[in-house]
Amino acid sequence: MSETNSQQNINTAVTLLERYAEGKRNFSEANLGNADLQGVDLKGSDFSYADLxxxxxxxxxxxxCDLSFANLSQANLQDADLRGALLFSADLRQADLxxxxxxxADCDRSTHFPQDFDPAQVGLQIKDG
Known part of the structure; x- marks a missing residue:
């Protein structure tokens, strides 16, 4: 049973990087709150519904990356490369961008950004559902 839910067992940076190195890209629902992923290459991964x-x-x-519905509140995204990412309904409320x-990158009207953040100014494309 644990194999079918393997992506849900992603709860450390080490496990995530090992799986990525193995060629896995589905990290949907991963629990990576407080993880130290500074400078890592995770391009093309699915982090939908993940806790970051x-x-x-x-x-x-x-x-x-697909970050739809991900919790990125209070995440440090300084100098991160999110070009072409999906941010539909993502929570970036107190993220450092x-x-x-x-x-x-694509977002929608349900994507939550930090106060005083202007998505259009940084080239984000707001899609209407």
Whole structure:
């Protein structure tokens, strides 16, 4: 039974990086709150519904990642590469997005951004449902 839910057992940075190195990209529902993922390359991964609350993703490569419905509140996304990422209904309320590359990333009106953050100014595309 544990094999069918293997992506739900992702709860440490080490496990995540091992699975990524094995070629796995489905980390939906991963529980990575407070994980230190500074500077890691996770491009093309599925982190939909994942808990990345307070995760350190400073300088991480998250190009093309699916972060829909992910909890990224209070995450450190400074200088992270989120180009082409899916941010539908993601919670980025208190995330640090300083220097983050967000061109061609998609979000919707349910995506929560930090106060005074202007999605259009950084090249985010707001899709209407």
């Amino acid at each position: 609350n307070e995760a350190n993703l400073n300088g991480a490569n998250l190009r093309g 300083k220097g983050a590359k967000l061109e061609k």
